[in-house]
Amino acid sequence: MGLLLMLSSITMLPPAAIALLYGDGGLTAFLLSFSWTLAAGFLIWLPVKSVRKELRLRDGFIVVVLFWLVLGLSGSLPLYLSDKPFISFTDSVFESLSGLTTTGATILVGIDELPHSILFYRQQLQWLGGMGIIVLAVAVLPMLGVGGMQLYRAETPGPMKDTKLTPRITETAKALWYIYLGLTLTCSLAYWLAGMNLFDAVGHSFSTVAIGGFSTHDDSIGFFQSPLIEVVAVIFMFLAGINFALHFVAWRNLNVRHYIHDPEAVAYFTILLVASAITTGYLYYSGVIEGDFWDTLHHGVFQTISIGTTTGFTTTAYFDWPTFLPVMLIFISFIGGCAGSTGGGMKVIRFMLLLRQGKREIQRLIHPNAQIAIKVGGKSMSPRVVESVWGFFAAYVAAFSIMLLILMMTGLDQVTAFSAVAACMNNMGPGLGEVGAHYANISDTAKWVLTFAMLLGRLEIFTLLVILTPEFWRR
Numbered sequence: 001m002g003l004l005l006m007l008s009s010i011t012m013l014p015p016a017a018i019a020l021l022y023g024d025g026g027l028t029a030f031l032l033s034f035s036w037t038l039a040a041g042f043l044i045w046l047p048v049k050s051v052r053k054e055l056r057l058r059d060g061f062i063v064v065v066l067f068w069l070v071l072g073l074s075g076s077l078p079l080y081l082s083d084k085p086f087i088s089f090t091d092s093v094f095e096s097l098s099g100l101t102t103t104g105a106t107i108l109v110g111i112d113e114l115p116h117s118i119l120f121y122r123q124q125l126q127w128l129g130g131m132g133i134i135v136l137a138v139a140v141l142p143m144l145g146v147g148g149m150q151l152y153r154a155e156t157p158g159p160m161k162d163t164k165l166t167p168r169i170t171e172t173a174k175a176l177w178y179i180y181l182g183l184t185l186t187c188s189l190a191y192w193l194a195g196m197n198l199f200d201a202v203g204h205s206f207s208t209v210a211i212g213g214f215s216t217h218d219d220s221i222g223f224f225q226s227p228l229i230e231v232v233a234v235i236f237m238f239l240a241g242i243n244f245a246l247h248f249v250a251w252r253n254l255n256v257r258h259y260i261h262d263p264e265a266v267a268y269f270t271i272l273l274v275a276s277a278i279t280t281g282y283l284y285y286s287g288v289i290e291g292d293f294w295d296t297l298h299h300g301v302f303q304t305i306s307i308g309t310t311t312g313f314t315t316t317a318y319f320d321w322p323t324f325l326p327v328m329l330i331f332i333s334f335i336g337g338c339a340g341s342t343g344g345g346m347k348v349i350r351f352m353l354l355l356r357q358g359k360r361e362i363q364r365l366i367h368p369n370a371q372i373a374i375k376v377g378g379k380s381m382s383p384r385v386v387e388s389v390w391g392f393f394a395a396y397v398a399a400f401s402i403m404l405l406i407l408m409m410t411g412l413d414q415v416t417a418f419s420a421v422a423a424c425m426n427n428m429g430p431g432l433g434e435v436g437a438h439y440a441n442i443s444d445t446a447k448w449v450l451t452f453a454m455l456l457g458r459l460e461i462f463t464l465l466v467i468l469t470p471e472f473w474r475r
Helices: 002-022 029-050 057-075 077-081 091-100 116-144 150-155 169-194 198-209 220-222 225-239 243-253 262-288 293-308 325-335 350-367 383-409 414-425 444-458 464-466
Strands: none
Touching: 002 029, 002 057, 002 116, 029 057, 029 077, 029 116, 057 077, 057 091, 057 116, 057 444, 057 464, 077 091, 077 116, 077 150, 091 116, 091 444, 116 169, 116 198, 169 198, 169 225, 169 243, 198 225, 220 225, 225 293, 262 293, 262 325, 262 350, 293 325, 325 414, 350 383, 383 444, 383 464, 414 444, 444 464
16 A cells, blocks of 8 residues: 555646646645655555565455555545635545546536646546556456456456466556557547647546546536547547457457457447437437437437446536436446446446346246256356356445435435436446536535445445455454
């Protein structure tokens, strides 16, 4: 933790340089945060700098949870110390963890008026969080026996079956870093060529590739009023929602066939395609969007991809759309991105297995003595995999229900409470009702519950819940 804090203190320096460049008054807050974080990390590291021990499985769970908690708290320092915006400790932690978990739920209003250094810092938080998520999902959680990639890599066919990215975790992290950085640079260049200024292009590329959703403007991507910029966003949101291990294999072999033959990637594409068609068709025939069919198409596709991948960018107030559309989009965010991506939600691979298990139970009613295997990509799943998916789903529903009731106890209506828990637990960001535009008006109690929901969703439920059990702490 000491080394992690010292390393994370360095991330305070780029926003400090931005503050110096623009003279926006944020320099002091970032330099103080840098000094305090560096000093705290050094004091934690110093007493144990010579200790060398192998990490146990139990240590791994604690390290992963502390990774997000410690970085979330230290990341809140510049926001708390800043004169503009002047926000409370609760709001600072909420905004920081929302960034690091790439949720994109914000308590800030008047974003266009914020100092450039704070704007850059928020985007950088999401970018760093996105990289942490990739390494966590692909390299760390499978070692602990949890996470979507554990199921995906160990139990499903395709290019990752029986193949590690690289033989060592450090090399794996480095390979993923190159892909993540390459996508970010390409996205930034595309935004710039599409019409954004350099500051906005870099900032939005950070939150796009991280599937975060933070923007440097109150109107999000809608601020630019540019279909071309929206096309760029859709492409990179879609790519970032695909398994990064699959990107690695496909790009290393220079062959897109890996995407086509991967059952999870195909299901991911199909879900977003069908949802986009439903959204666009309903918007067009109901006349909600002013303009011709193409205006309706780009709003419908953009909002579906943004919510479906759990990014959370907006081009219009989708939460004011009629009847079932906003709720349908929220439900799609429960599926989220692929395992091993920066996307949130339950992950496509789990959704696939849940559907096939449901289908098998119906078949068993008709043929009680039949031995029916659950298959993905032609390969049978072991009973252990199906049990783990159902266990995850049960824990997910239970945690969701408890947090929903707590939020309603704080005075929020059903729509606001349901969508807020869904948006934060799925790491998606914007909800419905009172939290459609921002989370500034809800109580501090609700904000702490939702902060827990962000962590729970990002750590894929069990990683966080396991350290809260008494059995974990028994010798």
